Every structure is written in C-alpha cells, then in structure tokens.
Amino acid sequence: MANKQASLDLVFAALSDATRRAIVMRLCREPASVSELSKPFAMAMPTLLQHVRVLETSGLIQTEKIGRVRTCSLRAEVMAATEQWLALQRTVWAQRLDRMESYVYELQATEMKHVKRKRKGKQ
Amino acid sequence: MANKQASLDLVFAALSDATRRAIVMRLCREPASVSELSKPFAMAMPTLLQHVRVLETSGLIQTEKIGRVRTCSLRAEVMAATEQWLALQRTVWAQRLDRMESYVYELQATEMKHVKRKRKGKQ
DNA sequence: GAGTTAGTTAGTCGTATGGCTAACAAACAA
C-alpha cells in the first residue's frame, strides 16, 4: 500500500490513450527507462514523458531516477483495483439478471395460466 | 454481438468521469430514462444528455426512444470486454512475477554459494 | 574538458471536454 492515492477518474483517463496503454502493457513485462519506453513510438521525448507523468499521477506506475536514468514500473495494485471496480458493476448487473430471470419465470407462469384459460375458452 | 464497435479509447474515456460512472452504476441495476438518470445530479439536462451520448458512442450503453422518452440500458458485453483487457495485463504481470521468482531463486542459490565462500574465507 | 546521452522545462498551438443558457420540437394530458 504505497502513499499515492489513485482516483478512478485519473486511472481511467490515463488508460483512455492508446500510447499510455501500450506503455502499461510494456511495463507489465518488466520495468523500463523512459527512453526504452519511447523507442516504439514516433513521438518526441517530451511528449512521451508527459504520458509517463500522466500514468504516474494516476498511480498506475511509479518511477525512480537513478543517475540520469528514470526507471518506470507498474503498480499492479492500482490495475487490480480498477479491474475490481468493473467486476463490482458486473456483480450488480448479475443480480439484476437474477431478478429479471425470476420475473420472467413469474411472467411465464402467469402467461401459462392465460394460455390455459384461452385454450379453455376457445375449445 | 451488436453492430456498434467499442474502442478501448472511448470506453476508458467514458469511464474517466464520475458522473458517467454513476450513470453506469445506475444502469447496472436497471434501464432508465434520461430524466430519471438526471435526478441525482445538480446538472442541466443538456449536460447530462451529453454524458449519455458519450456513453452511447463508447458502446457502454444503448438507448432507444419511444414516444418522448429515451430509455438507456447497459451493454454488459462492453463492460466485460474492458474488464478483460485489464485481466489480460494482469496475466502478463503474473507471468513476469513467475519469471522473477525463478530469477530470485537462482539468485538465492548463487548467493548461498557466495555466503558459503565468504564464511569459508572469513573463518 | 569536450562530447554524448537521458531527461527535463518552458512555451506554443489546435482540438476536445464539460459546463452553461436559450430556444425549439414532439408527445402526452386536461
């Protein structure tokens, strides 16, 4: 539990950019320096650094500068927490489906009666 | 599988706003009209409608207008797909940890030798 | 000490975002 707070606002905003998601994917493999991260992108260094800053203030990554090299690494807890938010919504959704299901069941039961009545009436 | 494509860019951007997340949470329970959605917020209707549009173009929700009422409902598949992206990253991360673990194991083994040597030397 | 590498800061630019008001349209209610 590091000190940095990670609001969902900042985390989702950080993940809304393809470049930043690519950085996250890269850092899932292993930590990397800023210039290593910049290699795959046709992008000026300051621009990439800005992305790194966004990821850092979101809490998704942390960085440490040793000598002239800044090494970036993922903070998996924040990734996990974000995933959990989505999972929680799914839970609520699932509960709703359960309710729906029982409702449909009720409905079918009622309709059966109707059908029976109709049939009785018709025949 | 509905026709609407949902890019991660748009989905994460949509989820980066607290108002829109609240709407999503609300719609997890059950579908709702635009004015129902607007009730909890101190926000002009056009502003809220804009949020609804953002959610819709992201694919997270779908809407249907009947009479003068537009009913909004969640598209759970898109939520699930987003969650899966995060889960995938976690997988990569986990694999990395496995590699790390074996590396640390190797390291420890090597250090043991060192320690042994050192002890031999020292004593 | 001079050059190279790695990162950083400052400043610019165009576009996107999130909020607002005012005014309009269409559907329903009396």
Add this chain to the structure above:
DNA sequence: TTGTTTGTTAGCCATACGACTAACTAACTC
C-alpha cells in the same frame, strides 16, 4: 387547444489535452 413534460439543438465559455520545438541540466564516457 392549450399546457406540461421530455428531450434536443445551437452556441458560448473556460479549461484540459496531446502534440510540437527549442533550449537547458545533469550524468556518464573518452
């Protein structure tokens, strides 16, 4: 038919975002 409700469009505004260049610092290398 006259209101009321429910959305919708248009236009405004301030701020934030993502990109760039230019110039600078600090740390290694020779």
